[in-house]
Amino acid sequence: MTPRKKLTGLVAATITPMTPDGKINLSVIRQYVDYLVNEQNVKNIFVNGTTGEGLSLSIQERKQLAEEWVCQGKDKLDHVIIHVGALNLPECQELARHAAAIGAGGIAVIAPFFFKPTNKDELVAFLQKVALEAPEMPFYYYHIPPLTGVKIRVEELLDGIKAQIPTFQGVKFSDTDLLDLAQCINKNETGEFEFLYGVDEQLLGALAIGANGAVGSTYNYLGRQTNLMLQAFAKPDFALAQQYQFLTGEFLSFVIKLGFGVAQTKAVMTFVSGIPMGPPRLPLVGASSEFIAKAKAKLDSIVWPNGN
Numbered sequence: 001m002t003p004r005k006k007l008t009g010l011v012a013a014t015i016t017p018m019t020p021d022g023k024i025n026l027s028v029i030r031q032y033v034d035y036l037v038n039e040q041n042v043k044n045i046f047v048n049g050t051t052g053e054g055l056s057l058s059i060q061e062r063k064q065l066a067e068e069w070v071c072q073g074k075d076k077l078d079h080v081i082i083h084v085g086a087l088n089l090p091e092c093q094e095l096a097r098h099a100a101a102i103g104a105g106g107i108a109v110i111a112p113f114f115f116k117p118t119n120k121d122e123l124v125a126f127l128q129k130v131a132l133e134a135p136e137m138p139f140y141y142y143h144i145p146p147l148t149g150v151k152i153r154v155e156e157l158l159d160g161i162k163a164q165i166p167t168f169q170g171v172k173f174s175d176t177d178l179l180d181l182a183q184c185i186n187k188n189e190t191g192e193f194e195f196l197y198g199v200d201e202q203l204l205g206a207l208a209i210g211a212n213g214a215v216g217s218t219y220n221y222l223g224r225q226t227n228l229m230l231q232a233f234a235k236p237d238f239a240l241a242q243q244y245q246f247l248t249g250e251f252l253s254f255v256i257k258l259g260f261g262v263a264q265t266k267a268v269m270t271f272v273s274g275i276p277m278g279p280p281r282l283p284l285v286g287a288s289s290e291f292i293a294k295a296k297a298k299l300d301s302i303v304w305p306n307g308n
């Protein structure tokens with residue numbers, strides 16, 4: 001068997017395109033894949049996560065999206081990771097089996113966040129039951145405490161994890177606690193796990209600590225510039241890497257002040273890529289025209305290093 005290519009670099013947390021009447025719009029996914037690969041130089045995706053409104057979709061919709069991304073990404077993308085987390089175990093398991101059956105590259109699971117695990121053992125027991133349904137698939141824990149409220153430290157979770165979840169491959173780490181991330185990386189001496197950082201505005205800090213890559217919403221439309229930041233960091237040209245981080249940060253801090261979330265990400269991606277992402281699904285509501293005009297003007301005003 002060919003050894004699996006390690007998941008490093010940028011992973012776009014894909015948006016779920018929707019029609020104006022709120023149905024998932026599979027018809028633009030082919031164009032979306034080509035856009036990520038050719039215009040953003042991003043060849044890894046994370047489907048049905050936060051940005052993809054995964055928890056606002058039906059199981060059927062999630063399966064259809066996973067199938068379409070895997071199908072359209074064939075021979076173009078390196079890794080297609082499907083988020084299969086849900087509030088109940090049977091749905092997670094069903095989605096995990098489905099991801100395996102369609103030949104996805106891996107699965108990720110968020111902590112259930114209505115009835116929450118209260119300690120590491122409860123969380124691992126839940127994750128283990130999902131992972132067992134896809135025994136050949138790399139498994140990622142999706143750590144996003146600001147949204148789940150599950151604050152169990154990842155460092156703790158790692159202890160003995162391989163014995164409990166043999167397919168455990170790493171963590172999508174969407175938290176600002178860089179101490180926890182650092183302790184995880186310190187524990188990962190052999191480099192068997194991948195740590196993908198998920199707070200785009202401070203990726204450079206996470207890279208310095210040793211993150212292997214990043215999963216995020218902004219890599220849909222700022223993937224090219226963030227890739228240049230990764231290259232500068234690897235060179236190393238820290239001054240150049242900082243310039244890229246400062247500039248993406250300038251945009252994000254501007255839009256965050258206006259009110260920024262998945263709905264606004266859909267609007268930004270639409271005006272940057274030209275691919276219609278459509279409205280978000282309730283309870284999210286679409287970005288205002290005022291937001292769109294201001295965000296576009298801000299992005300257009302940014303002068304990237306060397307014109308890139």
Ligand SMILES: CC(=O)N[C@@H]([C@@H](O)[C@H](O)[C@H](O)CO)[C@@H](O)CC(=O)C(=O)O
Binds near residue numbers: 046199216
């Ligand atoms: C809370 C949230 O949505 N975080 C985003 C970030 O990419 C975020 O949009 C970015 O850092 C801007 O704040 C990702 O971590 C989420 C993500 O990767 C996903 O869609 O699953």
